[in-house]
Amino acid sequence: MSLSSKKRAPRVLVIAPHPDDEALATGGVIQEHLRKGHVVKVLLVTCGDGQRRGLLLPPRHFLRLGERRYRESLDALRILGVHEKRVIALGYPDRGLAHLSASPYRSRYTKVCAVPYEWAYRPGAPYTREALLTDLAEIFTDERPQLIYLPHPRDRHGDHHAVYLFVHTVLRKLGLAPQLRHYLIHYGAWLLPLGRYFDKPLVPPRSLRDHTHWLVHELRPHQIERKYQAIRCYRTQTQYIEDHLLSYVRRNELFDLQPAIAEREAHPRGRLIALRRGQSSARFRA
Numbered sequence: 087m088s089l090s091s092k093k094r095a096p097r098v099l100v101i102a103p104h105p106d107d108e109a110l111a112t113g114g115v116i117q118e119h120l121r122k123g124h125v126v127k128v129l130l131v132t133c134g135d136g137q138r139r140g141l142l143l144p145p146r147h148f149l150r151l152g153e154r155r156y157r158e159s160l161d162a163l164r165i166l167g168v169h170e171k172r173v174i175a176l177g178y179p180d181r182g183l184a185h186l187s188a189s190p191y192r193s194r195y196t197k198v199c200a201v202p203y204e205w206a207y208r209p210g211a212p213y214t215r216e217a218l219l220t221d222l223a224e225i226f227t228d229e230r231p232q233l234i235y236l237p238h239p240r241d242r243h244g245d246h247h248a249v250y251l252f253v254h255t256v257l258r259k260l261g262l263a264p265q266l267r268h269y270l271i272h273y274g275a276w277l278l279p280l281g282r283y284f285d286k287p288l289v290p291p292r293s294l295r296d297h298t299h300w301l302v303h304e305l306r307p308h309q310i311e312r313k314y315q316a317i318r319c320y321r322t323q324t325q326y327i328e329d330h331l332l333s334y335v336r337r338n339e340l341f342d343l344q345p346a347i348a349e350r351e352a353h354p355r356g357r358l359i360a361l362r363r364g365q366s367s368a369r370f371r372a
């Protein structure tokens with residue numbers, strides 16, 4: 087068999103709006119993909135450099151927070167088996183993705199209007215909608231993932247919802263149709279009770295059960311343990327909301343294969359972004 091006829095390992099891309107979403111939503115399934123020899127890359131859209139707590143602190147506090155949170159993701163992903171060279175950090179503004187437009191957005195936290203991190207994918211990229219779409223298009227073209235994990239359209243966090251819209255916009259523009267698995271992080275009281283319930287199943291919110299197609303991914307016991315260890319790396323978050331974060335460690339993870347959404351999805355900040363349903367045609371063996 088010649089080298090060129092050798093089959094390319096399946097490529098998986100996990101897209102996280104903030105450093106920690108990747109482990110909370112996919113900390114188990116990432117391990118399963120790696121076990122099967124798949125190539126897993128993680129794309130952090132923001133570095134989590136915004137926080138309501140301490141809004142009045144100086145910009146340098148939030149820049150340091152972004153740097154710390156990025157490092158926490160690298161540590162957590164190392165535990166899950168993903169090398170840091172497979173982590174791409176874009177550095178767009180935390181709590182600002184839904185505000186991106188044609189003119190550069192200024193972060194309320196870091197007070198910058200462009201990517202301030204030298205280790206980011208494109209340092210100096212302006213905080214505009216166009217710049218983020220360009221980065222995503224370039225990464226999707228380079229990586230050609232067969233499977234993408236991304237936020238659920240009904241996620242109530244503005245950044246999560248915006249990432250969903252941006253990803254769909256770019257895939258449609260490029261004419262790519264990877265399999266999509268949508269994960270939910272923020273959905274009211276859905277996760278209650280909070281805390282360590284590693285034996286409990288994670289079930290979809292009642293209001294999202296009927297019109298959606300949930301894939302249940304069961305974790306092996308050692309994968310649950312490793313996911314737990316990975317989540318403990320996010321110390322900037324666990325110091326305040328450890329119970330909340332550990333609530334995502336359950337015996338399974340959940341992914342919506344085909345979330346029911348409207349043809350035009352309302353933008354969380356009131357604007358409308360045109361959106362057509364991106365159908366997943368390429369099937370993925372996982």
Ligand SMILES: [Zn+2]
Pocket residue numbers: 103104107243246271
């Ligand atoms: Zn998030």
